[in-house]
Amino acid sequence: MLEKLYEFVENTLPPMRYKHTLGVVEVAKKLALEHNISETKAETAALLHDISKCMTISEMHNYIECDETLKYFGNLGELLHGFAGSVYAKQKLDVFDEDILNAIKYHTVGRRGMTTLEKIIYIADAIEPGRNYPSVDEIRKKATTSINHAIIFEVDRKLKYLLKIEAIIHPNTIEMRNCILEELKNLKS
Ligand SMILES: [Fe+2]
Numbered sequence: 001m002l003e004k005l006y007e008f009v010e011n012t013l014p015p016m017r018y019k020h021t022l023g024v025v026e027v028a029k030k031l032a033l034e035h036n037i038s039e040t041k042a043e044t045a046a047l048l049h050d051i052s053k054c055m056t057i058s059e060m061h062n063y064i065e066c067d068e069t070l071k072y073f074g075n076l077g078e079l080l081h082g083f084a085g086s087v088y089a090k091q092k093l094d095v096f097d098e099d100i101l102n103a104i105k106y107h108t109v110g111r112r113g114m115t116t117l118e119k120i121i122y123i124a125d126a127i128e129p130g131r132n133y134p135s136v137d138e139i140r141k142k143a144t145t146s147i148n149h150a151i152i153f154e155v156d157r158k159l160k161y162l163l164k165i166e167a168i169i170h171p172n173t174i175e176m177r178n179c180i181l182e183e184l185k186n187l188k189s
Pocket residue numbers: 049050053081082107108125
């Protein structure tokens with residue numbers, strides 16, 4: 001099953017996107033092992049997380065399930081490809097595991113109450129070896145000890161940037177941040 005998926009993804013994505021995907025697979029498998037969750041699930045979700053990234057916006061809309069929050073983000077492929085990808089994976093690639101599908105779906109915007117697998121795909125996408133931006137090494141370092149701390153650091157950096165360019169911010173991202181901060185506080189108390 002996985003072998004066929006690799007072949008399909010390699011034939012579907014442009015070489016650079018496939019290289020990025022393999023980087024996400026590498027990090028996701030390592031984190032899955034460290035956090036005692038299924039490596040196969042992490043590998044499958046990582047392999048498919050950007051499967052819809054190179055679709056046109058109208059193609060993406062063919063696969064997006066109606067979601068109230070998405071109506072404000074109809075043209076943002078950067079956000080939509082996760083939502084489209086999860087439906088595509090289910091309809092076309094026979095992936096039925098809800099945890100895998102949600103990890104694909106929410107890797108762009110996050111959400112409240114993410115599973116460990118969802119968090120792993122979210123952060124692996126941001127820190128795979130091909131990523132190169134200021135502070136990526138700090139996020140990589142945090143991810144070795146705490147995925148929650150790594151996500152908070154990454155999302156704060158992202159939010160500062162989005163505020164600076166006056167971008168619309170998807171509410172899920174704020175919800176993800178709030179929820180993870182609550183999880184971290186509960187650990188302390
Ligand atoms: Fe993506």
